[in-house]
Amino acid sequence: MSGAKKSLLLHLGLIAILFALGFLLPVYHQGNLARILVLATYAIGYNVLFGYTGLLSLGHAMFFSAGMYGLGLAMHHGGVPAVPAFVIGVIASALLSAAVAVLALRTLGVAFMIVTLMFAQAGFLTILYFGAWTRGDEGFVLPQAVREVAGLDLTDPMTRYMTALLLFSAALLVTARMMQMRFGNVLVAVRENEERTTMLGYDVFKHKFVAVVISGTLSGAAGAAYGLLFGYVGATFASVQYSIFPLLWVLLGGAGTTIGPLVGAFFTFYLIDYASSLTSAYMLIVGLVLVLLILFARAGIMGEVRKRWAGWLP
């Protein structure tokens, strides 16, 4: 079986299992998994830039929150229905990521990290500054009445879960396909050796630019979906913490693997969930586990699986 076929089977199989879990899981875990699927979509977006292109951004919360506020403000102040509001959120994050890409890609390495961090901080402060509209830290709630699409109530646990799964599946299949195409191969080439890639006739800047826009737009779609499905829009999602999370998920799950982002988001979510049931100092346990993983599984969970057992893993 060819690598492309195996990878498609793996992804369809994973989606089938997640679909079945929607019916099997108790409501508490079903809700958790819905949240994880949306966050994993965010991580997939982050992985496009960090895992495949080799660009470490510390400011992805600005794209996530651009999607969330694009949707949230349109619904809250403009009375826009859910679907067009989602589209507005996605467009907002696409425009923001294009603008940030043009400026931030003039820098390399550590400077790129700092520039993205600063942009995200500026975005966070902008949300606080326009508190009259955004309600700042406190945020605002999207009422149940407006959170419906074509008569489907998105606050219903099953509908919400399936919507999250739909979003995640689309992001997974699209990025997996992209990485089999020449565009994806060139992103990996940029990650591995930028200079060599230029000298093979590829426009490295253009490829990086498109990677930032795809990454930012996927993150924004996740942000918009998060606001829509869970009904809350707040400045926390634009804070530096939400820029670090996707980095953490991708590192843990396996940078540059297709299902690493899901594995990382799942693992982190339940680790925090479990640790906080044991002690109020749960971040201590989380930190310890992270240190162990970095020491013994540098490539992340799926990265190690690929290294040790399954070299074909996408």
Place this chain on the structure above:
Amino acid sequence: MTLLETRGLTRHFGGLTAVDTVDFQLPAGQVHALIGPNGAGKSTFVGMVAGRIPASAGEVWFDGADVTDLPAHARIRLGMAYTFQITAVYARLSLFDNVALALRQRSEPDVLAALDRVGLADRSAQIAGDLAYGHQRLLEIAMGIAQQPRLLILDEPTQGLAESEIEGFNALISRLRAETTILLIEHNMDVVMALADVITVLDAGRVLASGTPEAIRADAAVQEVYLGAGHAQA
């Protein structure tokens, strides 16, 4: 037909002039060697030709067009290929992926054919970083010729190769001679004398001499700065 021409090409690094108003012409089909002592400006010169290093002054013409303002990747698309002085293959990718990137497509027969020309076809699934150094150099050359360039720029291709590998390299370049024009920076004088149609000697950023291997060998100024008196008598 002149494939490559530079007019007054100059590069300053701070107060240092690495390449100083070089006028250079390379007819299509020629194997042209660029020699000179360390720091003569050879790598800077080919870097400006390929677009890796912006010129401070002067022009680069390729195939009848002024390419001075074109970025490197656009020049490569016009038919230049460039191999690095320090081996620059994708160490964590397979040989197949390396050559497929150079080809800008993933046609299996084409990739294998390119690898076959340097004798690495049976290793296409191997990871490039696991290859011995000499094989990595060959892979890099395979990536250059896979592009079927009209101008192949080789920056010290035999550096670090064993004697036996150098023989193989000479044979490879001799076969390529019919297909492409080659601009070669080389320190190994045996390789230069065996392969080059014309040699240009750079010294302190300027062209010291240019001519056939015999003429260069006989040139008194060249002997003084570069070849050493002993080589002239040999």
